[in-house]
Amino acid sequence: MGITSMRDSRSPREWLASLPDSRLCSRLLRYTTVAFIISIALSGIFLFRRPEGFLRDTRSRYFDYFWNQTANHPIDRLISDAHTYHEDLLKQRSFDLPTAAARYRDSRGRHPPPGFDAWFKYAKDHDAIIVESFFDRIYADTAPFWGLDPQTTAARASSWEHVVRVRNGVANGTGNTENKVPWLQLWTELVAEAAPWLPDVDMPINYMDESRLIVPWEDVTGLITKERASRAFKPIEEVVTEYSGLAKVDAVSDSAETYKPAWLGGNYWDLTRVACAPDSPSRNVTPIANIEELPVFPQDWNPDFSYEGYIRNFTAATDPCLQPHLRGMHGSFVEPLTMSTSKELIPLFGGCKLPMNNEILIPGAMYLTADPFYSGGDSHGPAWSQKTDGIVWRGVASGGRNKRENWAHFQRHRLVEMLNGTTVAQMEKNNARTMTFEMPPLEKYDFPRRREGTIGAWLRKFSDAGFVNLLCFPADNCSYVEPYLSKVGSIPMKDQYKYKFMPDVDGNSFSARFRGFLLSTSLPIKATVYSEWHDDRIVPWLHFAPMDNTFQDLYAILDYFTRDGKGDKSARFIAEEGRAWGAKVLRREDMLLYVWRLLLEFARICDEKRDMLGYIDDLKEVKTA
Known part of the structure; x- marks a missing residue:
């Protein structure tokens, strides 16, 4: 019997009126007491233990009271707005194939690619949350290639030096990976899981940390204009439902040389x-x-x-x-550590890029490894109440080639100096700047610790941040940085998860630890200039705390989360909501679905009949009915 059917159908007033007078007071007292206890218990459960359930009700009075009616800080408003945005996003979720196909057509202006039905079946069988906008990055990345000749794109993809190649339902990684990190293997293993349902397709890999393609804005805009003009819904009887394959490409692949665009140097x-x-x-x-x-x-x-x-x-x-x-x-x-950049649009897939780069994004290979250096292993940290009330960061002084003349301009050096209590206390005492940063303006970030000049003293107890390797250039001469920064001992990721707060900033490219941070019980504080595959499915101020790339807001963010009980509850709420949501949309299955769908689209782009290709079975069923 369900819970609803067990409830008394009478109103509370009718129920009370039916009681004998002698029992009314005692029953009323017990009824009120039990209701109060249940209300408090449910508030605690919804807010602290299962935030994802708590957020399903956009009219939640407690949420409205806690972050809106008692708002005394801008971050209160941002948390509330993030919650509302996310709720609206989830209303667009597709639970069946016809709905998913219809939403695809509404968003993309084309029929879905052949194989869309098998893709959706896998998603449904693996409890994936399918929201069409979660895949916007695919269409932003691939749109310019619709303006190029399909066979040229296919040939260049096939002849690249590192390729994940799918033929006859089997994936293989090709290219010399001797003395290289195992990224090709990891990406090949992921694609192999979808290969039985994929057409023949090639995925050329960027093996460098840094992005490599920067096509001028005018050229990209022209190609995107061509893509938009090519959008159309072909009549059902004209639609081609089978890919042409890559026989023409394979016929010349053995003799084809890797296409090498003009690689540029300079600033x-x-x-x-x-x-x-x-x-x-x-x-x-x-x-x-x-x-x-x-x-x-x-x-x-x-x-x-x-x-x-x-x-x-x-x-x-x-x-x-x-x-x-x-x-x-x-x-x-x-000064990037390495630079091999072209202004020509060629097909190249990679784990991250600057917003203006032209690589096609796939999940970073580091997210696919079980290496605890990136993930923290099976441990994701203790419960919030058992954590150290502090912030921790460990890493190497990467981000490019730091040298005597330029090291003060690097983002990781700035972060470490900003979290050094001794350095900050000296700045506050002398009202001066340090090598990498200035104190945030008081008129913009006016809070007691800043006003009273006690941030440095607080950080001495609150912060544990440092470099495990200074990566100086030349390597044997760190004299230029040693007066300001020194090497410290490493802390395993699983032990870093014992702290409440974990800042995350770029290295030579994206930070490969971000997914691990999101899935931990700690609160990530994130700044970056790099785009990733998952950007459209995680929400700032709901799943992590965003930070400006100057880091000028860092102290104020930490102050909000630590100044009182409400701030601590907000930090805990975001940390737990981020972990719960990440466990639903950042799984290996979700990364597979993203790459699977991307390769269906890229195979279509490389097909001579691409304008005719499409999935239309759902429309045939409607027409028949």
Whole structure:
């Protein structure tokens, strides 16, 4: 018998009126007491133990009270807005194939690719959450290739030096990986799981940390215009439901040489800004003339993507085209460790890219490894109440080639200095800046610790951050950085999860630990200029705390989460919601589904009959009915 059927159908007033007078008071007292206890218990369970269930009700009075009616900080509003956005997103979830296909057509202006039905069946059989916008990145990345000749794209994909190749339902990795990290193997193993349902297709791999393709904005815009013009719903009787295959490509593959576009050198910022829109703030800003000068922080920094000093639009906050000051505050633009960049659009798949890069994104190979260095292993940390009330960071001084003249401009050096209590206390005492940063402006971030000059003293107890390797250049001479930073002992990831707060910033490219952080019981605080496959399925201020790439908001974010009980509950709430949601949409199955769908689309792009290809079985059934 269900719970609903066991309830008394009378109203509380009718129920009370039916009781004998002698029993009324005692029954009323017990009824009220039990109701109060249940209410408190449920509030605790919903808020702290199962936040994902708690969030299903957008009219939750407790949520509205806790983060809206008692709001005394901008982050309260941001958490509330994130919750509302996520709820609206989940209303677009597809539970059956016809709905998923219809939403595909509404969003993409084409029929789904052949094989869409097998893809959806796997998703349903594996309890995947299917929201069409979760796959927007696929269509943003592949759109320009619709403006190129399909056979040229197929030939260049096939002849690349490292390729995951699918033929006759079997995936193989090709290319020399001697003395290289095992990324090709990991990606091949993932694709192999979907290979029985995939057409013949090639996935050429970028084996470098850094992104390699930066096509000028005007060229990309022209190609995207061609893609939009090609969108159409072909009549059912004209639709082709089988891929043509790659027989023509394979016939010449043994003799074909790897296509090598013109690889460019020079200043990376100059290459980057050409890919920005002509009216963007960074387009006409030249590189820093003297990199030996200390980094200059933007004055009166109040971008449209922030709300009262805190990130509101994380996508915009990662975009260097909107932030010309990043040319002197991020190692990717100061001096990349390696650079092999082309302005030509060629098919190349990789784990991350700058927003203006033209690689096609796939889940980072590091997310596919069981290496505890990235994931923390089976341990994801103790319950929130058992955690150390502090922030921890360990890593190497990567981000590019840091040298005597430029090291102060690197993001990881800035983070470590900002979390060094002794350094910050000295700054507060002398009212001065340090090598990598300035204290955040009081008029923008006015809170007691900042006002009283006690952030440094607090960080001495609260923070444990440092480099395990300074990665100096030349390697045997760290004299330029040793007066300010020193090497510290490593802390295994599983032990880092014992802390409440975990900042996450870029290295040479994206941070491969972010997925591990999200799946932990700690709260990630994230800043990046890199895009990843999962960006459309995780929500800032609901699954992690976003941070500006200047890190000027770092102290204020930490102050909000630590100033009182409400802040601590908010931090715990985001940490637990991020972990619960990540366990649903960042699984290996979800990464497989993303790559599977991407390869269906890329195979269509490489097909001579691409404008006719499509999945239409759902439409045939409707027509027959």
